Amino acid sequence: MLSYTESYQLVEAYLKNLSYNREPLQLYDPIRYILSIGGKRIRPCLALMAHSVFSEKRDEVMESAMGIEVFHNFTLLHDDIMDNAPVRRNYPTVHAKWNANVAILSGDAMLILAYQLVARSRNEVLPRMLDLFNRTALEVCEGQQYDMNFETRNDVAVQEYLEMIRLKTAVLLAASLACGAVAGGAAQSDVDALYQFGLNMGMAFQLQDDYLDAFADLKKFGKTIGGDIVANKKTYLMLSALEKADSRQKKELHQWLKKETFDADEKITAVKQIYQELGIGESTQQLSEAYMQKALLHLKSVSVPRSMTVELHRVVDMLLRREH
Amino acid sequence: MLSYTESYQLVEAYLKNLSYNREPLQLYDPIRYILSIGGKRIRPCLALMAHSVFSEKRDEVMESAMGIEVFHNFTLLHDDIMDNAPVRRNYPTVHAKWNANVAILSGDAMLILAYQLVARSRNEVLPRMLDLFNRTALEVCEGQQYDMNFETRNDVAVQEYLEMIRLKTAVLLAASLACGAVAGGAAQSDVDALYQFGLNMGMAFQLQDDYLDAFADLKKFGKTIGGDIVANKKTYLMLSALEKADSRQKKELHQWLKKETFDADEKITAVKQIYQELGIGESTQQLSEAYMQKALLHLKSVSVPRSMTVELHRVVDMLLRREH
Numbered sequence A, B: 001m002l003s004y005t006e007s008y009q010l011v012e013a014y015l016k017n018l019s020y021n022r023e024p025l026q027l028y029d030p031i032r033y034i035l036s037i038g039g040k041r042i043r044p045c046l047a048l049m050a051h052s053v054f055s056e057k058r059d060e061v062m063e064s065a066m067g068i069e070v071f072h073n074f075t076l077l078h079d080d081i082m083d084n085a086p087v088r089r090n091y092p093t094v095h096a097k098w099n100a101n102v103a104i105l106s107g108d109a110m111l112i113l114a115y116q117l118v119a120r121s122r123n124e125v126l127p128r129m130l131d132l133f134n135r136t137a138l139e140v141c142e143g144q145q146y147d148m149n150f151e152t153r154n155d156v157a158v159q160e161y162l163e164m165i166r167l168k169t170a171v172l173l174a175a176s177l178a179c180g181a182v183a184g185g186a187a188q189s190d191v192d193a194l195y196q197f198g199l200n201m202g203m204a205f206q207l208q209d210d211y212l213d214a215f216a217d218l219k220k221f222g223k224t225i226g227g228d229i230v231a232n233k234k235t236y237l238m239l240s241a242l243e244k245a246d247s248r249q250k251k252e253l254h255q256w257l258k259k260e261t262f263d264a265d266e267k268i269t270a271v272k273q274i275y276q277e278l279g280i281g282e283s284t285q286q287l288s289e290a291y292m293q294k295a296l297l298h299l300k301s302v303s304v305p306r307s308m309t310v311e312l313h314r315v316v317d318m319l320l321r322r323e324h
Helices: A004-017 A025-036 A042-054 A062-082 A100-118 A126-151 A158-183 A188-215 A236-244 A247-258 A264-278 A280-300 A306-319 B004-017 B025-036 B042-054 B062-082 B100-118 B126-151 B158-183 B188-215 B236-244 B247-258 B264-278 B280-300 B306-319
Strands: none
Touching (some): A004 A042, A004 A062, A025 A062, A025 A100, A042 A062, A042 A188, A042 A306, A062 A100, A062 A126, A062 A158, A100 A126, A100 B062, A100 B100, A100 B126, A126 A158, A126 B025, A126 B126, A158 A236, A188 A236, A188 A280, A236 A264, A236 A280, A247 A264, A264 A280, A280 A306, B004 B042, B004 B062, B004 B306, B025 B062, B025 B100, B042 B188, B042 B306, B062 B100, B062 B126, B062 B158, B100 B126, B126 B158, B158 B188, B158 B236, B188 B236, B188 B280, B236 B247, B236 B264, B236 B280, B247 B264, B280 B306
16 A cells, blocks of 8 residues: 555645646636645545555546645635634745735635546546535534634533534544545445544544644744643643633633733743643543544454555554654 | 526525524524525526426436525625625625624535535536536636736726626526536537527626616616716726727726716716717627627527527526516
């Protein structure tokens, strides 16, 4: 089966061909731009890798895999408008570089281009593929809506947060794997197993991401530690801290959440102190680990020899940044 | 075959069922809202009517016809953000009633819901249907982009304008008819003929719309006459006037286009005076009529008895507001 590195090279090569060098330039330039500024291409890679477990005919999967990548970049483009984010992957976002109208319309066109790619699936699998893609795309929108709702709510429960990240993040990773399996003609039970593998991996990954924001080694992780704390983001850490806190801790957390002017380092230190008192770091890692174990059980249940799925095991390790 | 009135009732009944009464409400409420505030439902009606020429199995076409209506309303929702329009069909627009982020995300979800409906086409016609829908949806985006580009350009040629309205307006009417024909299992030559019928009807309709803004009887038309003139919209009237004008007329038109403060009635009277000197009203009506005649020739070429297409003839009359 394909490794992640091999898949990545195939994806990048395909993207170079998929140039969208068309008129009107104002519509297609931003699409080329956002597709060119990279990322790990994890979703199309997962689709290619899952497909390679069942079939060697790579052109069965290439276009729908790229459709998922184009869809993912469409969501980034529109999310960045909604979040008013100036930078993405160290480059100016589309609405910052052009303007919001350009970002809205180019995003719309990308969603259509994503469907155009997915629609090139073989006729035998087309209805199943569209069903998977439609359902997933709608769930991702629902996840983004819940995420936006949470910003103005003060009573978000941990369970609601988990449902939000399932919709916003995990289902698209799940669908990428399922897409590859469907394209490769896998049995429905294997499609479902890979979907569940991706779903649980996505949950583990997002929880790990929340954990690393507060606890990662800055040099290794390359991201400002505590950014979520400074921005009052309702992460798993914050929400479970609020649920577990005693009255003194709860009061202190709410004070920090309400403060409009503060020293960032002081806030990070104080909030992390409470996280430590409550064992939030450990419980987050435990939950992430539990999702990962569940993911691996689903991967095991795929009806192929273990050697066929070893590269997917490796992706889990890579995504969760664990050492071998 | 179905009449427009019969189709309209079927469409409204289906829309009542298609309630999208789901969570999160913030995502689906605006979708229900925009779908409920009506309009002529001309696109799904054309699809149903075209289908009825070839088949009596209405469930073959119902969902893709509604997909086109949902798509059309998605474009209105996003266009209204981009145009900063406060009102649509006498109701507040979604971004005015909620906010821009709600309008962006609900619009995205509508585009996906449109695909979900179109994807329910029979397997035998699904690839053709998707191909038609994808191509058309992308063209509509391109049309909107050209329209936005024109706002900041002073050198738009009449030919460019005609290409813009083809993309922004005509192709979706064309695709509605083609969708019905495809769903009904029509031969490709009949699909193409109905597409061309719709395309030319759409051009005629948009030119008529431009004409009526300046020349309609206010009471009959129910719209402020001269709104396009006041707003400096680059309509067929204005662009062909600029192309035909002598130096005195050109200078006067440009003066009015540049003026930031003016009396609206005075501007309308002055611009219409030049339109009259140049015969712009007549030439616009002539071009609209020429497109309409071309549309009817294509309708005639459909390989069914004339009696089968009589209701589509009537729609042309209705849309172009001509008396029998």
